[in-house]
Amino acid sequence: MAARDALSAHPADPQSTHPMDRRRFLTALSAPAFAACDFKNGAPEFKGAVFGPAMALGHRLRNNDFPAPAETRNLDIAIVGGGVAGLSAAWRLAKRGIKTFRLFELEDALGGNSRAGSSAVTPYPWGAHYLPLPTRESVHVRALLADLGVLKSGIDSDSPVYDERAIVNGPQDRLYRNGLWQEGLLPRMVAPKELDQYKRFEELIERFKQSQDLFGRKPFAIPSLLASRDVRTTSLDATDMRRWLVSQGFDSPALHWYVDYACRDDYGSLSRDTSAWAGLHYFASREGRAKNADTHAVLTWPEGNGFLTRRTEEWLQERVAEPFSRNSLCAKLVTGRGFAEIDIFHADQNRSVRYRCKRVIWAAPSFVLARVWDNPPPPFRPAVADIQTVPWLVANLHLREPPADTGPAPLAWDNVLYNSNALGYVVATHQVLRVRPGATVLTYYWPHSGEAPAAARKRLFDTPWPEWIKAVLADLKRPHPDIAKILERIEIWRWGHGMPQPSPGFLNAPARAALANLKGPLVFAHSDLSGMSLFEEANYAGVRAADLA
Numbered sequence: 001m002a003a004r005d006a007l008s009a010h011p012a013d014p015q016s017t018h019p020m021d022r023r024r025f026l027t028a029l030s031a032p033a034f035a036a037c038d039f040k041n042g043a044p045e046f047k048g049a050v051f052g053p054a055m056a057l058g059h060r061l062r063n064n065d066f067p068a069p070a071e072t073r074n075l076d077i078a079i080v081g082g083g084v085a086g087l088s089a090a091w092r093l094a095k096r097g098i099k100t101f102r103l104f105e106l107e108d109a110l111g112g113n114s115r116a117g118s119s120a121v122t123p124y125p126w127g128a129h130y131l132p133l134p135t136r137e138s139v140h141v142r143a144l145l146a147d148l149g150v151l152k153s154g155i156d157s158d159s160p161v162y163d164e165r166a167i168v169n170g171p172q173d174r175l176y177r178n179g180l181w182q183e184g185l186l187p188r189m190v191a192p193k194e195l196d197q198y199k200r201f202e203e204l205i206e207r208f209k210q211s212q213d214l215f216g217r218k219p220f221a222i223p224s225l226l227a228s229r230d231v232r233t234t235s236l237d238a239t240d241m242r243r244w245l246v247s248q249g250f251d252s253p254a255l256h257w258y259v260d261y262a263c264r265d266d267y268g269s270l271s272r273d274t275s276a277w278a279g280l281h282y283f284a285s286r287e288g289r290a291k292n293a294d295t296h297a298v299l300t301w302p303e304g305n306g307f308l309t310r311r312t313e314e315w316l317q318e319r320v321a322e323p324f325s326r327n328s329l330c331a332k333l334v335t336g337r338g339f340a341e342i343d344i345f346h347a348d349q350n351r352s353v354r355y356r357c358k359r360v361i362w363a364a365p366s367f368v369l370a371r372v373w374d375n376p377p378p379p380f381r382p383a384v385a386d387i388q389t390v391p392w393l394v395a396n397l398h399l400r401e402p403p404a405d406t407g408p409a410p411l412a413w414d415n416v417l418y419n420s421n422a423l424g425y426v427v428a429t430h431q432v433l434r435v436r437p438g439a440t441v442l443t444y445y446w447p448h449s450g451e452a453p454a455a456a457r458k459r460l461f462d463t464p465w466p467e468w469i470k471a472v473l474a475d476l477k478r479p480h481p482d483i484a485k486i487l488e489r490i491e492i493w494r495w496g497h498g499m500p501q502p503s504p505g506f507l508n509a510p511a512r513a514a515l516a517n518l519k520g521p522l523v524f525a526h527s528d529l530s531g532m533s534l535f536e537e538a539n540y541a542g543v544r545a546a547d548l549a
Contacts, residue, residue, distance in 0.1 A: 046487045050465040051126075052494040061371050066331045066345045069354035077101035077549055078342055078355055080330045081363030083112020084305070084535055085525045087312045088542030089361050090323060091144060093549070099320045102355075104328040104344055106364075110313050113495070113533065116306025117396065124396050124428035124441040125304030126493050130168070131535055132298050133288030137221045138536050140543045148311045150299065159291040167293045168300050169431055174409040176479045177418035181409040185261070185416055187254050194252040201255060204248075208284040220284040223540035224530045227285070234277065237507040241271040241279030261416070264423060267532065268390035268447035269501045278502035278532065300413065302428045304443075305535060333360065333522070334374045340521040359521055359549040363542060365389070365497060366515060366528040373522075383510035387528060391457045392498035395444040395472045398489040402427075402437050403480040415442075420475055422446035439488075444472055447498065457496050465492050499533030506531045523548045 060066065077093065079086045082105030090103050109115065113127040134141040142160065145151035154160035174181050182188050186198070208219050217228040227233075236244065241263060245256060256271070262282045263274040271279060289295060301307035316323045325344070331352065332343040340360040345352045362369050370376070370384045402411055413431075416424040428441040448456035469490055476483050506512070512531060515524045525545030527538040 046484070047489040048466065048469050048492070049489070050492045050494070052492075052496070061329075061331065061368070064331065066329075066343070067350070067352050069343050069352045072354040072356060075100075075102055075355045075357045077359045077361065078340075078357045079103040079361045079363055079525075080342065081105065081112070081526065082107065082110035082324065082326075083363065083526075084114055084309060084538035085527060085542040085545075086110075086112070086361070086363030087309055087316070088140070088144065088539040089363055089525050089546040089549075090316055090320070090542075091147070091312055092140070092543045092546035094316060094319050094323075095143075095147075096546070099323075101320075101323070102325055103323055104325050104330060104342075106327070106329045108326050110324065110326070111306055111309040112538075113498070114305035114309045114535070116303035116310070117491070118303070119398060119441065121398070121439045122428045122432070122441055123301075123303035123306065125306055125426070125443050126394055126396070127304070127306075127392075127495070128535060129304030129426055129443065130298040130300040131305060131308070132286045133162075133290050133293065134536070135222055135286065135288045137218075137223060137226050138288070138539075141536050141539050144308075144312065144539065145299075147315060148308065150308075154291060157291075159289040161291045162293060162299060164292065165431065166299045166301060167290070168298050168413050171410060171412040172297070173414035173416065174412040175416050175418055176405075176424070180406050181415075181479065183409045183412075185414075186258060187418070190254075194254055197250050197252040197255055201250060205280070205283045208280065209287055218285075220281045222281075222285040222534070222536045224281065224285070224532060224537060225540065225544075227281075234507055236280060237275045237277040237504060239276050240504050241274045241276045243272075244276035244279070245271070257418070261423070264447050264449055266534065267502055268392060268499050269449045269503070273449065273501065273503055275502050275504045275506055277507060281532070300426075300431065302431055304426075308535070330364070330368075330372055332374055333362075333369070333372050335360075335520075335522050338521060357521070359523065361523050361525050361542075361545045361549055362518075363525040363545070365526060366511065366524070367497070369524070377514075379510065380514050383514040386509060387511050387531075388453045388501045388503065389497040390453050390499055390501050391448045391460045392495040393446040393448065393460060393468060393472075394493045394495065395446070395469070396428075396491045396493075397425075397442045397444065397472075397476075397483070397487060398491075399440050399442065399483070400486045400488055402440050403442075403476075403483050403486065405479050415479075417475065417479065420478075422472075422475055425476075442476075444476070446472070453501065460494050461496065465494075468492055468494075500528055500531050502531045519548060 079089050082103055086103055093101055115126040117124055117126055142151055142155050146155050150163050150166050152161045173185050174183055175185050177187055211219050213228040213230040219228050219233040221227040260271045263269055263271045263279055266282050267274055327347040329345045330342050331345045334341045340357050342355050343352050366384045366387055370381045414426050423445045425442040425444040448460055515529050518524045523545040525542045527533045529541045530537040
């Protein structure tokens with residue numbers, strides 16, 4: 001979702017809300033389960049399906065239930081993980097002329113949390129679905145977009161030119177509240193006191209954007225590892241975002257709702273569970289511009305960021321011979337002086353192969369590394385165990401026609417539900433110019449925040465998936481009472497380990513140091529390095545690791 005519109009664009013809402021309970025994954029795609037659903041409300045039957053990780057395969061790591069390696073092969077560089085970080089590492093290596101690598105991906109398709117699906121009507125996202133306009137600091141993202149044909153010119157300028165098809169069409173976003181849709185994500189009704197707080201908060205964010213430390217670094221930058229480490233800024237990490245708002249005299253219920261939404265959007269966690277540094281990073285770090293787009297525009301495609309991972313995959317296949325090995329699980333890692341060995345279980349062959357490598361770029365989640373690394377430094381496992389990952393539920397609703405709703409704001413790309421545990425939905429066909437409305441797909445996001453991640457994860461998988469379908473439809477019936485009547489199929493994807501939660505103290509957490517200090521034969525390349533599961537962070541982590549390999 002995209003909540004970074006100007007804070008003063010719409011007045012605040014005096015009504016208080018507190019959402020209790022959106023994005024990502026680890027193991028292989030399971031076979032979908034299908035069923036016909038009828039909730040006895042007069043609607044026609046529709047098909048339902050559940051997708052997600054093949055937990056049986058991933059959980060074999062717990063018992064090391066794999067055949068012994070049948071052979072040993074030599075490999076210069078192995079990349080473990082085929083999400084944005086792993087693909088970025090492979091892209092960087094290929095750009096440097098290094099082609100003696102192999103990327104191993106557990107899934108049957110690449111993409112990680114930018115995975116996408118497709119139907120006869122349109123492609124659609126299963127996870128991340130947009131990219132903010134890249135900032136000057138995001139040089140590697142800009143370079144990748146140029147290689148993929150998305151950035152057309154001005155790669156080093158303040159305002160590059162992007163492919164018009166990638167710039168989000170209007171209307172960009174709207175908010176459902178009190179029975180009506182309105183343009184923008186800030187409630188229009190406003191009390192003078194709250195409007196003053198919105199203005200003051202926006203001015204504060206602008207001061208952060210304009211500030212620099214003695215070395216010319218910004219307090220909040222993306223990639224975040226390029227941000228200032230001045231104590232005046234990093235000290236914000238000692239408290240949570242909600243407490244910080246209160247300490248600054250911000251008591252506007254609408255402002256608190258909006259900031260809560262922002263934290264759930266990027267981190268899957270409530271403002272009370274989010275570091276104040278991370279909460280402010282959401283607003284102050286993104287200041288990218290484009291010559292041919294509005295300041296607050298984003299880059300998006302029908303399949304979301306799945307477009308970027310698919311095009312990166314194609315770019316690599318055109319330049320590197322056999323760069324990928326899918327359905328390949330790393331079951332064991334041993335590091336030595338100047339080498340690393342990985343045991344890869346090739347699930348489609350039911351056999352294991354040991355690869356002796358000069359370098360291993362680890363681009364999978366840190367908790368998986370902690371499980372398979374046979375001889376890590378003593379502090380590594382307990383440090384990584386402190387990283388908490390928030391589960392998400394994503395639903396794709398295949399409709400015969402766009403949903404009817406109450407105005408005055410028309411259907412937008414991003415449609416947010418006020419006072420909902422979920423974040424709302426994006427429209428996969430929004431970027432397609434049509435003469436008349438037709439079939440479409442709505443992608444609905446629900447972060448399971450507000451409780452301990454382990455408990456939320458258990459509830460996500462223990463609850464029968466038809467119950468989740470009922471919950472999704474109950475939420476969407478508020479703005480769209482007749483949605484079940486135009487629904488042909490609904491697909492659920494459960495992300496058990498959606499994204500790391502940047503809780504207070506995450507900036508100086510031992511886990512970040514443990515991951516950043518991995519050098520030699522093993523280099524870490526995953527957004528866990530920054531503590532924020534964002535495309536720019538994963539891209540930077542992958543490029544950094546490739547340059548160290």
